Amino acid sequence: MRLPNGDEVTAPTPVWGLDIQCEKGTNLSYGPWADRQREQLFLFFFPQDYQTMKVFIFIASVPGEIRQVQQFDVRLNILAEATVDILFSKLIMRDGKQENQTNAVHMNVQRGSYFEMTLPWTVSDDGYVTKINGQFLHVDASSSLNYRNLLEAETLDYRVNVHYPRVWNHHQTWDLEFNGCKATYHFLYAHKEFFQDMIEDWSSRVPPDLLHFVPYSWNFIIRMQEFELITLANGYNWVDCEHQANAHIAFCGELFDLRFTLPFTDFLPETVLLKFIIVGENVDLSLFLPPTNTSSNIITALSRNARLIEKEDRPKHSFSSEKWRKFCKLSSGWVDCWHVPELQLSISYTYHPVPPVGPSPQANVSTPEKEELLLSPIRAPHRKKSPMEIIKNLTPEQFDPTSVTADCINVDLRITKPSEIKLYGSVLRMFINLKDCTEQYPPCPTVALDRLIFEMNKRYSETQLQVVVSPLILTTSDDPNHQRLSAHQHLHTGFLMLSGLQMRGDAMFSAEERSLDEETLEYAWLVELTVGTLSGKLTTPQLQNIITALEAFVFTVEDAENSLRHPRPYLYCYHGTPQPQCPQTTSEHFCPTTDTIKYKMVRASLDGISLNLVESGTILCFQMQELLSDPLIGMEAAHNFGTIVKDHNYALTSHTHANIRLLHKQRFFECVVGPLVELFSTTNDIKTKSCALVAIASLLPWLPHIVLNAHIQKLLPVLLQGLYTSDFSKIGEASINMERHDARCGSETRLNTLTTLASLLKQNASPAERHTSTLISFLMPLTTYHPLQTVGVKALECLAALVTLPVSVILPYRNESWSIFDLTPKFITDALMMQHKDGVYLYNCCKNNVCAME
Secondary structure (H helix, E strand, O other): OEOOOOOEOOOOOOOEEEEEEEOOOEEEEEOHHHHHHHHHHHHHHOOOOOOOOOOOOOOOOOOOOOOOOOEEEEEEEEOOOEEEEEEEEEEEEEOOEEEEEEEEEEEEEOOOOEEEEEEEOOOEOOEEEEEEEEEEEEEEEEEOOOOOEEEEEEEEEEEEEEEEOOOOOOOEEEEEEEEEEEEEEEEOOHHHHHHHHHHHHHOOOOOOOHHHOOOEEEEEEEEEEEEEEEEEOOHHHOOOOOOOOOOEEEEEEEEEEEEEEEEEOOOOOOOEEEEEEEEEEEEEEEEEOOOOOOOHHHHHHHHHHOOEEOOOOOEEOOOOOOOOOOOOOHHHOOEEEEEEEEEEEEEEEEEOOOOOOOOOOOOOOOHHHHHHHHHHHHOOOOOOOOHHHHHHOOOOOOOOHHHOOOOEEEEEEEOOOOOEEOOOHHHHHOOOOOOOOOOOOOOOOEEEEOOEEEEEEEOOOEEEEEEEEOOEEEEEEOOOOOOOOHHHHHHOEEEEEEOOEEEEEEEEEEOOOOOOOOOOEEEEEEEEEEEEEEEEEEOHHHHHHHHHHHHHHHHHHHOHHHOOOOOOOOOEOOOOOEHHHOOOOOOOOOOOOHHHHOEEEEEEEEEEEEEEEOOOOOOHHHHHHHHOOOOOOHHHHHHOHHHHHOOOOOOOOHHHOOOOOOOHHHHHHHHHHHHHHHHHHHOOOHHHHHHHHHHHHHHHHHOOHHHHHOOHHHHHHHHHHHHHOHHHHOHHHHHHHOOHHHHHHHHHHHHHHHHHHHHHHHHOOHHHHHHHHHHHHHHHHHOOOOOOHHHHHHHHHHHHHHOOOOHHHHHHHOOOOOOHHHOOHHHHHHHHHOOOOHHHHHHHHHHHHHHHHO
16 A cells, blocks of 8 residues: 555554463463373364475455465463463372372462463465463472472573474474573482473373374573572482471572483484583582581581682682572572583483384384384295394393493583682582681692593493593692791792692493393402602691691591481392392301402502602601600601701702701700600600600700700709619610610610710719719719720710819718729720720829829
C-alpha cells in the first residue's frame, strides 16, 4: 500500500499466539509422562507423512487475499511466586514386587519469570526451527532425596532451538543453552543416579528400529556467572541430612562454562565419542569443616592469621575477599585454599553402547549379525558360526572380558596461568597451612614450580600412573623480629631447590576366580620414585620452620580422631566374600584381605644432595645439648662440641665457604657453658653427667685462657666433681675392666680436663684454695696413670701449680699418706722413656718448692 507521502509499505504478517498470565497459587508440573502425552497430541494433530516438506513461498499481500501466518507464539508470564515440579518415576523392588517410585525436582520461582515458545508455520530451504526460551527469577530448587539442597540462583535463563530438516530422517540438531547468574549448586554423588533415572524415564521406550531411525545431536552449553559448586566430602560418603554437620569442598568463581554434545547420529553404533570441555575463570577452591570437627578451629585460625610472602619476599595479602559468595562465606567458617585465574578441563569418553533388549532378533543384535542370521539358511552347510552363536555357547566362566574392546576416557586438565595454593592437610583428606599463625612467627614456606603433570592409563588388567614435577623451589624466611647484621642479611631468606621429581606407579589386577559381577583383584603395586638433586641454603630456624610445617601437615592429613566408620562393619577377603563368612576363615584368624596379601615394592633413587646449613649465631648448640641425654649417641655428641671450635684444615674454613666471624669460638663457648654446667649439676643420670663433662672438657683445649679465666669459678667445681667420679677415682680397676675404645675416650677426656686445669692453675691458683684437699688427694694417684702417660705429666703440672699457694695452705698436707715426697723415680723413668723431658724438671720443681716452704 502507498502512504500519502508516497512511501510504499508492506502489510505486516498476522500475529497468532497465546498469552498466559499466572498469578497467585500457580503450580506447574511437567515430566516424562506429560511429555509423552504432548508427543501423542502432536502426532494426532500433525501426523507424520514421511514426505519431503515443501518450501514456503512468501507471496506479498494482495488486497482481498488472506494474509499468511508464519508462526505461532506462546508466552507464559508469572506475576507472583510460583512452584514448578519436574516429576519422573523409576522401577524399584519392594516386597518382591516391582513398583513405580515417584521422584521430583521442586523449584520455587518469583514474579517476573516467563516462558516463550515459537512454533514455525513455514518451511525454508533448510527446514524450520522451533524456539523455546525463558527465565526463572530467584529460583530455589530442591530434590526429593533426603539431602534436598540442589540449586539456588538469582536468574536462570534457558534457550532451546530445535532444527528440523525438510527430509524427515535427516540429521536434526537440538541446541540447549542454560545461563545462570549468582548460582549455588549442591552436588551429591547420589545425584548421578537421580538424574540418570530421569533421563531413562524421559528417553524413548520404543526398541531401536532402523525403519524409523532419525539421527539427531544434542548440543549443551551450561554457563554460570559468579557461581558456587558445593560438594560433600565426608568419609565413606556419609551424609548428615538432619543436622547438616557435613564437610564441604566448593569451587567458587566468576565464570563456569561447560560444553558437550550427545551424538545420536548412527543406528546401533559400535562406539560413541563424547567430548566435554569445561572452562573456569578466577576459580577458588574452598574448604569447610563443621564445628564438630576438632580441626575446624585450627584451619580457621591459620587462614585468618597466616603470613604470606611473594617471590620478592614482600608481604602478600590473602586471597581477595571481594567476591560474590552466598553459601561459602568466609565469615561462616569457609577457608579458601587454591586460586586459579584460568583453567580448562577436557574429557573425551569413547564407550561401547549396549543396545536395549527388545523383540528378537531386531533390537539386541547389530546389522551385520542380523544379516548373518537371516541368510544362514540359504548358505552352505560348512560355514563359520555367527558371533551370536559363539556368544550363546559361552558360559560366564568361559567369557574373557579382555576379548572385548575397552572403553576409553581421556582427561586433560590445564592450568595455563600462575595459581596460588594454600596447602591444608584437611583438603587432602576430604589442603594445616605450612606454618603457625601469628605475626611473631616467620612467614609460611612457599613452593614455586612451573609444571605439574599427572598421567593415568587404566586398563582391565593394569593401571599405570605417572607424576612429573618440574624443578621446584621452596623458600622460607626468618622471624621478622630476628635482626641480623648487614653482613648477614643474605641469611634472612633460605631456599631448597629440587631439580626434578618423577613418580611411576603400576597396579596389576587379575580376574582369576572372580565372577563377572565382582571387581578384579589387585595383587601387586609397584612404585618407582626418581628424585633429582636436592640443593639449598638454610639456617637452623628456617629448617625448624619447614620441619614444623611438615609435622602439622601430616597431622591434619591423618586426622584420626575425625575419621568416620565404614558403613560396612566387615571387610571382604581376597575371595570376594565377607571375612566372617569365608570358608577359609578359622577360629584363629580371618581369611586375609587383598591389601594384606598384595605384593608391594617401592624403589627410590636420589641423584644427589647439596645442602648448606649456615648461621651467624649458635642455635645449633641447643640441639646438640638435647642429644647429650641420648643413651646411644650422647657420648658422640659430647665429643663433637670440640669439633665446632677446633681448628680444621678440611672443614669449617673460608676455603670451604664457611662464614667465620671474629671471636666465634668465644661466642659459642659463652652460649653453651652455662647450659652444660647446669645440665651437669642438675641431672641424676650418670651417663648424662659424664656426657656433659666430656662436652665441657672437649671445648677447653681450644679456647684462649683469658676466656676460661672469666669462668674459672664456674668451671672448677665441675672439673673437681669430674675427678671425683668413679671413673676417675678407681683408676686401676677401671682401666682393667674398660674396653679399649672406652679407655681411649676416657683417657682423652681426663687429659683434656687436666690440661685445662693445669693451665688455669698456672694463670691463677687462688680459686683452687678452697679445694686444695680434694685436688691433692685425687691428683697424686693420677701421676702413676699407666693407660696414657701424658695424664700423669698433666697431673704433676697441676701439683706444681698448687705449691705456689701460700705456705699455710699447702703445709698441712706434708704428712699425708700421698705426699709429694713419695713420688718414686719410676715415674721419672717412665716419663723419660716416653720422651717427656719435662718429667725430671717437674719432679725437681716440686721438691724445690716444698723445700723452700720448709
